[in-house]
Amino acid sequence: MLARGETVIQLMEQLAPKHYAVPDDRIGLQIGSLRKEIRKALVTLDVTPAVVEEAVRIGAELILAHHAPLYRPLKHLQTDTPEGALMASLIKNDIAVYVAHTNLDTADGGMNDWMAEALGLEGRGVLEEVHTDKLFKLAVFVPISHQDAVRDAMFQAGAGWIGNYSRCSFNIEGTGTFLPSEGTNPYLGKPGKLERAAEVRIETVVPHSVHRKVIQAMLKAHPYEEVAYDLYPMDLKGRTFGLGRVGVLPQPETLDAFAERVKSAFDVPFVRIVGDGSRSIRKVAVLGGSGSRYIRHAKFAGADVLVTGDIDYHTAHDADAMGLAIVDPGHNAEKIMKPKTAQWLEERLREKGYATEVIASCINTEPFKLR
Template sequence: MYAKGAAIISLFEEFAPKAYAMPDDKIGLQLGSLSKEVRKVLVALDVTDEVVEEAIAEGVNLIIAHHAIIFRPLAHLQTDTPAGRLYEKLIKHDIAVYIAHTNLDVATGGVNDLLSEKLGLTELSHLEDVHTEKLNKLVVFVPKTHHEVIQQALFRAGAGWIGQYSHCSFNIDGTGTFMPREGSDPFIGEQGKFEQANEVRIETIVAENAARRVVSAMLKAHPYEEVAYDLYPLDLKGRTFGLGRTGKLPASMTLGELAEETKRVFEVGTVRVVGDLDRSVRKVAVLGGSGGRYWKRAQFMGADVLVTGDVDYHAAHDALAAGMLVIDVGHNVEKVMKAAVAVYLSKRFDEKKYETTVIASKINTEPFQFI
C-alpha cells in the first residue's frame, strides 16, 4: 500500500511539527495536493529546475524541501518567467511541494543538531529558545481486560513524556457504571440493563502537538462504543526547543584549524573567517542558514566562535570589534537535512508497511562558484 501525501506529512511532522516554526515562516504545502497516493518522495534543500528534473526522472510525487519556492505573495503566475515555468512543470507532472524550514532547524535531530554532530560538539544547548511545549493531561477509563493494550497504544503515539522520562502514567482501579440504551451496541452488558464494569483510570501527559495523534490511537485501541475520556490543559510547561546550538569541541584548537575542519566536515571549498586565526577556541555556537545577526547571542552564551552563513559586511565588522570570532560556512551546508530526513521517513514507512520510497536529492544547489 502506498501512503497518501497527508499520511506522509503527518509522520514527518511528528519529527518537525509546524508549531516549532518561527512566526511568518513560509512552511507547509506550497504547491499540489496531499490527498493523492505517493509512490516516491524526494528530499531536497532547494527546489530548483534541476531538482524538479531529477524528481521527474525518478518518478517522484512529493518533494519535501527546506527552502520555500513561494516566499512572497504572488502578483501573477506567468509561465514565461523562471518561477512560473518551475510551477508549471511541477503542476504538469503532478508533483506536490511541502516546505519545512525553521521547524526543521529547531527540531531535535534537525538541521542544527546535524551540523553540531558534524563538528563533534558535546554538552549541547540551544543558542536561543523559541518554543516551549504546552502540556495536556489525558484521562481515560478503560476495561481492565484492555488496560495494557490501551496504555501501550498511548505510549507508542507519544504520550507519557516528562522531561527525559518516557512511559509515564498513573493508573487507578475502579468501577464504571452505565446503561446501554436503544440503538447502542455495547462491548459489555445488554441494552436497558444497568451495568457495572471493572475499569482502570489511566492518567498520562500529552504534548499539545501530539494530542490529536494520541487521542486517535487511544480511540482505535479502545473497545467501547463510547469512550469516556478527558483532555485538559496544564499550567506545567514541557520541553523547550530553540534555534542554533552551542557546544564544546572534543579539544581546543585554533580558529584557523577549526576553519579547515568546517571545510572538511561540511564539504565546502572555502569559508570566510572573522578574527585572529591563531586564537584558541573550544566552545562553538552553530546556526544553519543566515545567522550573522546572532553573533551577540553567541557571545552572550559564552561561545568563542559562531559558525553560520550569510554574514554581512557590517555584522562582521561589529563582531570583530567586539572580539567575537565568526566562521561563515555559507548557507548550503543545510544540505545535511537531505539524508537525515530521508532516513527518518524510510524508517517510518517501514514501520507502517508503506510501499512508498524516499530518496535524498543528489543535486548540488549551491549557487556560488568559488574561484
C-alpha cells in the same frame, strides 16, 4: 503499493510539524497537487531549473524542498521570465513542490540537530526558542483487567514523559457505576441494569503535539463501548523547540582546527572566519541558514564560536568586538538535509509498507564559486 502525496506529507510533518515554523514562513504545498500516487519524491535544498530537470529525468512527481521557490511575492506569472519558466516547467510536468523550512530547522532531529551532530557537539540545547509544547493531564477510567494494556498504549503513543523520566503515571483503584441503555453493547453488565465495576483511574502527562495520537491509542486499547476520560491543560512548560543548537566539543581545539572540522562536516571548499585562529574553542553555537541576527543569542549562551551562513561585514565587526568567533560555511551548508531527510522519510514509508522512493538530489545548488 505506492503512497499518495497526502500520505507522504503526513509522514514528513511527523518530522517537521508545520506549527514549528516561525510566523509568516512560506512552508507547505506551494505548487501542484498531492492528490496522486507518488512513485518518486526528490529532496532538495533549493528548487532550481537544474533540480526540476533532475526531477523530470528520474520521474519524480513530488519535490520536497527546504527553500521556497515562491518566497517573494510574484506580481505576475509570465513564462518568459526565470521565475515564470520555472513554475511552467513544474506545472507542465505535473510536479508538486512542498516546502519544509523553519519547521525543519526547529524540529527535534531536524536540520540544526543534523548540523550539530556533524560537528560532534555534546549536551545540546536550543539557541532561540520558537515553540513550547503545551502539556495536558489525561485521566481515564479503566477496568482493572485492562489497565496495563491501556497504559502501555498511551505510553507508546508518547504520553508519560516528565523530563527524562518515561512511563510516568498515577493510578487509583475505585468503583465505577453505569447504567447501560437499551441498544447498547456493554463490556460489563447488561442493558437496563445498574453495574458496579472495579476500575482504575490512570493519570498521565500528554504533550499537545501527540495528544490526539495518545487518545486514539487509549480508545483502541480500552474495552469499553463508551470511554470516560478527562483531558485538561496544565500550567506547566513542556519541551522547548527552537532555532539553532548550542553544545560543547569533546575537547577544546583552536579556531583554525575547528574551521577545518566545519569544512569537513559540511563538505564545503572554504569557510570565512572571524577571530584569532589560535584562540581556544569549546562551546559552539550552530544555526543553519542566515545567522547574522543571532550573534547576541550565541554570546548570551556562552558560545565561543557561532557557525552559520551569510554573515555580513558589519555583523562580523560586531561579533569580533564582543569576543565571539564566527565560522561561516555559507548558506549551502544546509545541503546536509538532503540525504538525512530522504533517509528518514523512506524509512517511514517502508515501515508503512509503501514502495515510494525518496531520493536525495544530486544537483549542487551553491551559487558561489571561488577564483
